[in-house]
Amino acid sequence: MDYSKPSRPEPRYVSDAVTIAAKILVVGHFAVGKTTFIGSLSEIAPLRTEERMTQAAAHVDDLRGAPDKMTTTVALDFGRLTLSDDVVLYLFGTPGQQRFIQLWEDMARGALGALILVDPVRLAESFPVIELVEKYGLEYSIAVNSFTPEEYDEAEIREALDLLPDTPVSYCDARSRESSGQALITLVRHLLSRTA
Secondary structure (H helix, E strand, O other), rough: OOOOOOOOOOOOOOOOOEEEEEEEEEEEEEOHHHHHHHHHOOOOEEEEEEOOOOHOOOOOEEEEEEOOEEEEEEEEEEEEEEEOOOEEEEEOOOOHHHOOOOHHHHHHOOOOEEEEEOOOOHHHHHHHHHHHHHOOEEEEEEEEOOOOOOOOOOHHHHHHOOOOOOOOOEEEOOOOOOOOOHHHHHHHHHHHHOOO
């Protein structure tokens, strides 16, 4: 599938031909690119619940990895991607901060799996996210979201995150539709292999 442009004109409604709808979570720590990722893939204008960051959160939200960040997701991001005439994916992005943890239980319900976005220079911040995904029993893959051309060795990423050998690792730039699409394909293939 060509992710460089939507497969059809900006659809507003799901086609009557759609018989399979799948829910995928896009998760990760604070300021890792979840909103950007969903926005790059969604065929509809994504629903975003972003608010301006305030001084009240300055002592809670660590901006060292994203000093220019001005807004943050406070509930969810939502997007849709039609894969074929009868299959559609619903993408749900979760807030990355621990204070929004109560939203996870509802959002995890009914999800087929999760794509965990990680920042290669802030891998330690991914452990609480991985623990939550595992707590809710979701299959997952890792997408290393890198906005720089630096290469991060997969073996080092796996070791740093203590991943099982069969956990897929892909690389993406969340700003790119094609790159994000490839990361999503990696997750979908992993989910299909688990149900085969």
